[in-house]
Structures are given as structure tokens and as C-alpha cells.
Amino acid sequence: MDGPLRLLTLDDAPAMADLYAREAEFLAPWDPARDAEWATTAVQRTTIARQLSELRAGRSVPFGIVVDGELVGRLNLSGIMLGPARTANLGYFVAQSHNGRGLATAAVRAAAEHAFRELRLHRLQAATLPENAPSQRVLAKAGFERIGFAPSYLHINGAWRDHVLFQLVAPE
Numbered sequence: 001m002d003g004p005l006r007l008l009t010l011d012d013a014p015a016m017a018d019l020y021a022r023e024a025e026f027l028a029p030w031d032p033a034r035d036a037e038w039a040t041t042a043v044q045r046t047t048i049a050r051q052l053s054e055l056r057a058g059r060s061v062p063f064g065i066v067v068d069g070e071l072v073g074r075l076n077l078s079g080i081m082l083g084p085a086r087t088a089n090l091g092y093f094v095a096q097s098h099n100g101r102g103l104a105t106a107a108v109r110a111a112a113e114h115a116f117r118e119l120r121l122h123r124l125q126a127a128t129l130p131e132n133a134p135s136q137r138v139l140a141k142a143g144f145e146r147i148g149f150a151p152s153y154l155h156i157n158g159a160w161r162d163h164v165l166f167q168l169v170a171p172e
């Protein structure tokens with residue numbers, strides 16, 4: 001895998017727990033509400049194990065975002081659908097300490113490359129909160145286009161929240 005992405009393994013659970021603990025305040029406005037156990041090795045191990053079983057079933061691809069060997073973020077392709085859709089949802093975060101260096105953009109580009117070349121998907125979809133300007137900028141830089149507005153779309157930070165929808169279609 002090119003760029004800052006690599007597949008997560010069960011061995012990443014302690015580093016992922018540390019990352020979520022450090023970034024809890026930064027991520028809170030953009031993430032589902034997390035219970036107190038979320039930033040623990042045990043829960044991260046269970047979560048990664050579930051995602052790896054979804055990977056084997058062809059439904060998800062769980063990537064870590066890595067710089068100089070250090071795990072600084074996460075990117076998931078999830079809800080992979082084949083048939084006439086050939087689509088997946090894209091979600092990601094990068095630690096606040098590593099923001100503003102083009103890392104999320106590089107990760108999204110690498111994920112799109114993987115989705116289109118390896119998985120032969122036709123399309124990726126991402127959803128952001130209307131006020132998430134940095135994430136919308138990341139998607140724009142990676143070539144995504146705004147396709148709509150979805151009222152009450154995802155349960156984020158304790159409430160059902162409207163989202164802006166974006167897509168990237170595979171090049172011909």
C-alpha cells in the first residue's frame with residue numbers, strides 16, 4: 001500500500017487505545033459518543049478483530065494512518081456493497097498534533113487508489129458535518145464532489161445530525 005496507509009493488525013490495539021485517549025477531546029465533536037472503555041486496549045482489540053473479520057468477508061478495509069512507524073490516525077472503508085452499486089463509505093481521522101501536513105489528503109487518495117484498483121469499486125461516499133470545513137477541504141483536494149445534504153443522517157456526539165454527502169467516482 002502506497003502513502004501513509006497500512007492495514008491494522010491486532011498488535012495495533014495498544015497504540016490505537018493510546019491514540020484515542022490522547023485525541024478524545026479533539027475527536028468528540030466529530031465522532032459517535034464513546035463510552036469510557038473505548039480508549040482501552042481490550043476494546044480496540046475487539047474492534048480491530050471485528051473489522052478484520054469484516055475484511056475477510058469483503059465488507060470493510062481497516063487502515064491505520066502511519067508516519068515514521070507511528071500510528072497517528074485511522075481510515076476505514078466500510079459498508080462495501082457490490083452488485084450494481086460497487087460502493088463503500090469512507091471515514092477517517094488524523095491526530096491533531098499531525099494536522100495541516102496533508103496527511104489526511106494523502107490517506108484519502110491512497111484509499112481511493114486501493115478501492116478503485118484493488119477492489120474494483122465504482123464509487124466512494126463520505127459524509128461530513130456541515131461545519132467540518134477541514135474535512136470538506138480534504139475531500140475536495142482528493143477530488144470528491146458534493147452530491148447532497150442528508151438531514152438527521154448520523155448519530156454524532158450524542159445527537160442525530162445533518163450531513164453533507166460527497167462522492168468520488170472511479171476514473172474510466
Ligand SMILES: CC(C)(COP(=O)(O)OP(=O)(O)OC[C@H]1O[C@@H](n2cnc3c(N)ncnc32)[C@H](O)[C@@H]1OP(=O)(O)O)[C@@H](O)C(=O)NCCC(=O)NCCS
Binds near residue numbers: 104128135137
Ligand atoms: C479533518 C482531518 C482529517 C484533517 O486532517 P489533516 O491531516 O489536517 O488534513 P490535510 O492536512 O490533508 O488537509 C486539511 C485542509 O483543511 C484546511 N483547513 C484546516 N482548518 C480549516 C478551516 N477551519 N476552514 C477551512 N479549511 C481548513 C487546511 O488548510 C488544509 O487545506 P489546504 O491544504 O488547502 O491548506 C482532521 O482534522 C481530523 O481528524 N479531524 C477530526 C475527525 C474528523 O473530522 N474526521 C472526518 C470526519 S468526516
